[in-house]
Amino acid sequence: MSDHRAESLVGGVVLAAAIGFVVYAAQITGFSRDGGSYPLTASFRSLEGVGVGTDVRLAGVKIGTVTDISLNPETYRADTVFTVREGVQIPDDSAILVASEGLLGGNYVEISPGGSLFYLEPGEEITDTQSSVSLVTLLLKFFTEGDE
Structure with a gap:
């Protein structure tokens, strides 16, 4: 009977650790159920080093x-959707980089916020x-230009 109790205890610890990892992952990635954000878009020539979950x-x-x-097949640009926390207003002449x-x-x-009095919807x-x-x-350009 004590073997079953020990197995149940170990199983409970493993389950608690798994739940802890899920909660931690949700906090790190910014996942929330409250919907306290709104979407905006931007189109970049290159998004090297940026992926889903990257901070804005x-x-x-x-x-x-x-x-x-x-990837936009017509413009060959990276179309990006990102969320902004509710309550943060972005001027409509802002830049993003x-x-x-x-x-x-x-x-x-x-x-990089602009100075407009109108905000993005x-x-x-x-x-x-x-x-x-x-x-x-950049390093390749530096070294190849130095050889000339």
Whole structure:
């Protein structure tokens, strides 16, 4: 009878750990059920280093998350959908760019607010975009230009 009690105890610990991992993953990815955000879109020439779940920041503060990325077959650009936390208003002349956390850090999406008195509505597009810059490409340009 004690064998069954020990197995039940170990099973309970494993189940509690699994639930803990699910809760942790939901918090890290920004998953929530309250729907306290609204979608915006942008189209980038290159989204190197950005994927679904990447942070969207304004002044270094996380205000949203990238929720979808797809290739536009007509323009060959990366169409991106991202969410912005409810209550954060983005001026309609804002710019959006792919930024890096440093030489070894990951990339994130940064919104640079404009000065307009009008704000983007849910589902609207930020048209002023700046794509990511590949470190490898920059190094290759530096070394190939130095040889000439």
